[in-house]
Amino acid sequence: xxxxxxxxxxxxxxxxxxxxxxxxxxxxxxxxxxxxxxxxxxxxxxxxxxxxxxxxxxxxxxxxxxxxxxxxxxxxxxxxxxxxxxxxxxxxxxxxxxxxxxxx
Amino acid sequence: xxxxxxxxxxxxxxxxxxxxxxxxxxxxxxxxxxxxxxxxxxxxxxxxxxxxxxxxxxxxxxxxxxxxxxxxxxxxxxxxxxxxxxxxxxxxxxxxxxxxxxxxxxxxxxxxxxxxxxxxxxxxxxxxxxxxxxxxxxxxxxxxxxxxxxxxxxxxxxxxxxxxxxxxxxxxxxxxxxxxxxxxxxxxxxxxxxxxxxxxxxxxxxxxxxxxxxxxxxxxxxxxxxxxxxxxxxxxxxxxxxxxxxxxxxxxxxxxxxxxxxxxxxxxxxxxxxxxxxxxxxxxxxxxxxxxxxxxxxxxxxxxxxxxxxxxxxxxxxxxxxxxxxxxxxxxxxxxxxxxxxxxxxxxxxxxxxxxxxxxxxxxxxxxxxxxxxxxxxxxxxxxxxxxxxxxxxx
Numbered sequence: 001x002x003x004x005x006x007x008x009x010x011x012x013x014x015x016x017x018x019x020x021x022x023x024x025x026x027x028x029x030x031x032x033x034x035x036x037x038x039x040x041x042x043x044x045x046x047x048x049x050x051x052x053x054x055x056x057x058x059x060x061x062x063x064x065x066x067x068x069x070x071x072x073x074x075x076x077x078x079x080x081x082x083x084x085x086x087x088x089x090x091x092x093x094x095x096x097x098x099x100x101x102x103x104x
Numbered sequence: 105x106x107x108x109x110x111x112x113x114x115x116x117x118x119x120x121x122x123x124x125x126x127x128x129x130x131x132x133x134x135x136x137x138x139x140x141x142x143x144x145x146x147x148x149x150x151x152x153x154x155x156x157x158x159x160x161x162x163x164x165x166x167x168x169x170x171x172x173x174x175x176x177x178x179x180x181x182x183x184x185x186x187x188x189x190x191x192x193x194x195x196x197x198x199x200x201x202x203x204x205x206x207x208x209x210x211x212x213x214x215x216x217x218x219x220x221x222x223x224x225x226x227x228x229x230x231x232x233x234x235x236x237x238x239x240x241x242x243x244x245x246x247x248x249x250x251x252x253x254x255x256x257x258x259x260x261x262x263x264x265x266x267x268x269x270x271x272x273x274x275x276x277x278x279x280x281x282x283x284x285x286x287x288x289x290x291x292x293x294x295x296x297x298x299x300x301x302x303x304x305x306x307x308x309x310x311x312x313x314x315x316x317x318x319x320x321x322x323x324x325x326x327x328x329x330x331x332x333x334x335x336x337x338x339x340x341x342x343x344x345x346x347x348x349x350x351x352x353x354x355x356x357x358x359x360x361x362x363x364x365x366x367x368x369x370x371x372x373x374x375x376x377x378x379x380x381x382x383x384x385x386x387x388x389x390x391x392x393x394x395x396x397x398x399x400x401x402x403x404x405x406x407x408x409x410x411x412x413x414x415x416x417x418x419x420x421x422x423x424x425x426x427x428x429x430x431x432x433x434x435x436x437x438x439x440x441x442x443x444x445x446x447x448x449x450x451x452x453x454x455x456x457x458x459x460x461x462x463x464x465x466x467x468x469x470x471x472x473x474x475x476x477x478x479x480x481x482x483x484x485x486x487x488x489x490x491x492x493x494x495x496x497x498x499x
Binding site: 002003005011013017021022023039046047048049050062064065067068069082083084088089090 | 139167178261262263265266270297300325344345346347349350351354410428430449452
């Protein structure tokens with residue numbers, strides 16, 4: 001599998017990712033080892049869904065596959081479920097983002 | 105070098121199946137085409153579709169390109185084109201294009217033949233005669249570089265981007281390395297990941313065309329009052345764990361592998377043989393998108409699905425790959441490759457090798473789950489009014 005499996009229950013796709021993908025149906029309280037620390041799930045997270053590994057503030061970029069996948073719309077604590085209720089598309093035109101970054 | 109057992113054709117690469125195609129020019133001839141295929145022999149397949157008698161010019165051109173392409177697909181040894189009679193889609197012109205690829209072709213008009221019953225009877229006789237002309241074809245060893253491999257995904261979930269798509273991508277990389285062509289499409293699913301594809305384009309022309317097509321699909325959706333960011337991911341995708349269109353797209357593009365993007369072609373436009381990785385500009389609707397690639401010459405298709413899809417195609421074998429262990433279990437009888445082993449630790453490369461071996465076996469005659477169940481959906485992309493308006497503006 002590409003990426004790193006954390007504690008047999010989460011898949012961290014790329015080093016820069018601030019979320020991890022559940023590779024089993026996980027219950028609240030499940031512990032995921034990450035970077036020498038342990039993240040405890042604050043809620044149940046179903047297979048295939050994402051969990052925050054670090055504190056993510058409203059407006060911060062959510063990163064998976066080493067790429068932006070959206071923007072947090074509220075602050076998300078480590079161990080919280082990350083999905084449509086707290087993360088929104090920043091739109092699709094990533095090429096424009098790249099161009100703006102180059103211009104900046 | 106990798107090889108498969110295929111049927112030599114007078115023009116173009118080898119086929120992986122040997123069919124007589126019954127091609128209706130409009131919805132008015134589709135029922136007759138289906139009846140002919142049902143009553144002729146097992147090796148006669150119809151491509152019934154929903155397009156009308158007199159579509160607008162740009163739509164007509166796309167339909168004609170699709171039907172001629174379907175008739176010239178390497179899996180088709182001979183074709184029968186059936187019309188009602190008044191269609192502006194010209195049955196003779198389509199037949200001429202198919203004949204131009206060295207295939208035997210007949211045409212049949214329901215009005216001239218004396219109605220549906222008489223046409224079915226005449227059509228069955230013609231289809232059997234056409235079959236007699238190709239029935240002696242035997243499989244022979246062919247180089248994998250003759251294969252055009254279409255790649256599709258549908259019913260995506262989080263496992264699509266983690267397991268099934270990158271594994272199919274690894275198979276695409278192997279085929280491209282062996283000199284063949286791999287093609288994926290569904291432009292709306294490039295949105296949010298198009299910068300990555302753009303960086304992989306071999307030249308500025310391909311890069312500009314890719315970005316222009318993504319913008320066109322996105323603005324077309326907005327003109328229809330659909331914001332792709334609101335409609336994608338679908339509710340099913342969201343249940344599967346996909347949160348945003350960017351996340352879905354990043355997973356979707358991995359099904360094409362990691363080789364450079366050589367070209368972007370239009371819906372149903374011919375895919376180059378020995379062409380490396382080529383993208384086709386299609387809508388996101390799976391069946392129309394598969395048909396676009398089959399019309400472009402794909403002999404064989406891989407279809408990845410996390411949540412489960414059973415779809416097939418009348419002319420091209422469709423290999424089903426799932427990365428979701430639950431789908432691999434529940435829909436085992438509809439799946440050909442279980443890539444969910446990646447979740448348990450099997451390498452993407454090892455599963456890619458299994459998929460490539462399956463591709464060569466299916467190309468050599470092994471029947472897929474969809475073929476065994478005769479799942480043969482067929483639909484042509486219908487241009488929407490705003491797309492037609494835009495294309496008139498270009499003319």
